Every structure is written in structure tokens, then in C-alpha cells.
Amino acid sequence: MAEHSARHCCLGWDFSTQQVKVVAVDAELNVFYEDSVHFDRDLPEFRTQGGVHVHEDGLTVTSPVLMWVQALDIILEKMKASGFDFSQVLALSGAGQQHGSVYWKAGANQVLMSLTPDLLLREQLQACFSISDSPVWMDSSTTAQCRQLEATVGGAQALSSLTGSRAYERFTGNQIAKIYQKNPEAYSRTESVSKISVSCFLPSLGSGMNLLQIQDKVWSQACLGACAPGLEEKLGQPVPSCSVVGAISSYFVQRYGFPAGCKVVAFTGDNPASLAGMRLEEGDIAVSLGTSDTLFLWLQEPMPALEGHIFCNPVDPQHYMALLCFKNGSLMREKIRDESASRSWSEFSKALRSTELGNGGNLGFYFDVMEITPEIIGRHRFNAENHEVSAFPWDVEIRALIEGQFMAKKIHAEGLGYRVMPKTKILATGGASHNKDILQVLADVFGAPVYVIDTANSACVGSAYRAFHGLAAGTNMPFSEVVKLAPNPRLAATPTPGAFQVYEALLQRYAVLEQRVLTQTRRPSE
């Protein structure tokens, strides 16, 4: 990669579902280096699909922890080979797919403190993990633990008021409880637990675990006790997001040439990091179209409910963020692309351009895996008369998928109290935000303009911005001041005239049909 020597910078990392990515951002906030390692493609020996292993029960979903370690080795070696000047890195921070967890074995800390720079991390960390397959955010195997946790604290709403969410299967506390119950030896061998940010650099712990009291920012003793004994010592204490948690390990100094004083700023989840990367402001709405689809908002006051999540705000400790997560995001779009558009995004886009807004009244629900919001599984298609049909023509199928995905987002965001205002901007990010035709449908369904930033890797960029913010810690400089030079988002799509009228009626139908599908597919015991 050209032009990346002798330039003071911060690095931003993202350990997401399908890849590890890094960016370097200079003091003028220009991104001048970007790289990634894709798990399925670059590390085929781990045999992941979409970065994960789905187990036979269809509910358990894990990723091999050594795959992340190896990916970090590969990306650092690629940077070194390209001539990247590590000596200019002032600070780094990072993010990871949320909720997943890494289990360090007793003695691992000692190994981490005595790493030899002659060997790769994977050669030295192989025996450091008490659990080799880390549970990730796609896992939904902890329903029993969820119900136990809610019962302990006085119900789902009580848990949500305390931690920002009712119990969700993928949340780390419930995952730890399952490991403790099913594999107590492994739990007792565990020295520390870190949330994914694969902690060769440093872990991230906090919101999205069903363990942190979001108002006071301390662990809930009731939740810790309900999940597993001795958990507080294994987690350590939470710290404010912009804290400098230490200097980089001498391993990275000696092997790659980082300066010894390079600061490490606390890591966070990929969605909070994206909020920072897109410089979200109050009133804006962010839509991340990564492996998962997520929608998030900046909040001054938390309003924890039974749907959606409230997390701590990664750039302002007084404020919060609201988040909705949809599991059937990019991987579902890829399936329909492969089935209906000859595996080609350009054919897929052609279908979006050649079909009319509102799809002639045809509506679809496409949930090949159990959705989070709402809990529906299966594909359900309805014609303009609300009759369920078994198939659509290929181009109608594609529009039904994309319109359905965005209508669900709008309806559930409104359920959280969000309203599109005249000045609302939608900030889109993630892999599918490269697709202008998908963004056009987003603008039409929401009735608001869609903006993008220069890179779809907003979690990486946000991590680098947070590293700059960490450098300024102690001066009380607000995050907005730190990033004021960053390039403004670019307009990518504006609503088509007449779209509002088309979707006003369709959104109502979608909400009614969603309830119908939910009732029909609900298990008898529920």
C-alpha cells in the first residue's frame, strides 16, 4: 500500500464476525492504510462458514479462538511486509463483534507477559485457552440460563432496567452461565474472561452482557451471582470507554517496532465503535449492514424495554445508545442473491432497479435462522391480497427481501420511540452499504436521506478516533472536538418522490402480517 511511512497515527481494529480489519488514521484524521484477513478465505483450515461453526443442534454457534489469534498474526505480518511504519503509532484501540467471549486458562497471563518476539502469537498462545471454541453473538443455545437470570432479578423488565436488556441468549453472562453449568472444570480452569476484541491487545467488557448496571457502570452483584461463582475476579473491573488501559506489550514493540509508549485505549463492541466512526449525532439513525443488520441511536436518557438494547455510549459517559439487532442480515441477502440472482450483486441490484416501489403489494419475511427482532423463523411470502404464497418471481423475491428487511427496522425502531424528523440523517455502514440500490430502498422505506462515510469499516475508523480521544483523556476534551476535522458523511441516496405514500400503507400491512406470522410460528409451549 502506498504512502504510509513517517506519519503519526492511531490504529483502529475490528474483530468482526467474518474478518479482522485494521485502519491507520493520521493526525488530520485521514485513513491512509486499510487491511483485512477474511476467516473463511484466508484461514480455510478452520473450516468456518461466515466466520463461525454452527453446531448440530442448530442453536450453538462458536468460532475457534486460535483462528482470531492467527488472523492477528497474519494481518500484522502483512502490515510489516508492506512497509507499514509501526514506530509512528501513538495509540490504538479496537472493537469486536459483541457478546462473544474468550476464556483464558490459569497461567495465560504469565505467558502473555513473557512472549518472545521471535515467534508468532499462535505458536505461543496455543495452550492458553480453557475453551477452544468461543461462543459468538449468533448463538441461541442459552434459553434456560436466560430464564434463570430473569427469575433471579425479578423478571425480564427488572433485568432490562438494570442492565439495558432483558436476557438474550447471545449475551455474555448467559453464555458464561452455560459454560459453568455444562463444563464446570473448564470454568474453574479459567483465569479471566474477555469479551471479543480478541485480547492479545486488550479485552472489552461492559454493555451487552446482562451483567453491567448501565446507570452506575458497575457489575450487578445479583447478575454475577446468578451466572457463575467467582465471576467478578475473572472479569476484572469495568472502566470508562476512553480510558488508557496501559502501554502496548513489549512483544509488539520488539517484533513490529511499535514505540514503547504506544497507548492502548479500552476496546468496545463493533456497533458502539461504528457510532463513534460515523460521528452519530442526536436525531440521526445508524444502520449497519454487516454480517448482522443493526440499527442504533444516540440517547440522552436510557429507556430499557423488553425489546432492543440500551448500551453505554462509547464516546460520552453521561449518555447511552439504543440498539436493535437482526440476525438475518448479509448472509440472508447472500442466499437470496445465490438462489435468484446467479450469485451476482449486480444482477441483484438490477432486480431492485427494475421492480416498482412497494413491489406491487407483495411482501416477504426471510428468516432462515431464528430472528432476534422478532423471534420468527422461516420464509413467509404474501401477495397483495394478504394470501400466503409459496414463491415469487426472482426479481419480486429480491425486492420483497430488501423492502421487508428495512420495513422491519423502521417498525421496531418506532417501537423504541424513534421517529423520522425532517432533519433526520440515516448513516449507513457495513459491507452491504457498498450497494447503492440497497441504500435507495433504505431511503425510500424510511423517507429520509442516506449518508455513508468514506469507508464501510466504520467500526475500525471509530476505534482509531477513540484512540485519539484516549490520547486526549485527562484534558476533558469532548469526542466531538477530537473528530471535528474528520470528513463529513457523503449523501448516497434520497427518497424517491411518492415513496412516503407507498410505504405508509405497506408498513401497516407489514406490521399486521408480522404479528400473524409470529402467532402462527410460535411454539405451543410459549
Ligand SMILES: Nc1ncnc2c1ncn2[C@@H]1O[C@H](COP(=O)(O)OP(=O)(O)O)[C@@H](O)[C@H]1O
Ligand atoms: N455489493 C454488495 N451488495 C450487498 N452486500 C454486499 C456487497 N458487498 C459486500 N456485501 C456484504 O457485506 C458482508 C460483509 O460485511 P462486513 O461489514 O464486512 O461484515 P462483518 O464486519 O460482520 O465481518 C458480506 O457478507 C456481504 O454479503
Ligand SMILES: O=C(CO)[C@@H](O)[C@H](O)COP(=O)(O)O
Ligand atoms: O449481536 C450483535 C449486536 O448486538 C451483532 O451486531 C454483533 O456485534 C456482530 O456484528 P457484525 O459482525 O455483524 O458487525
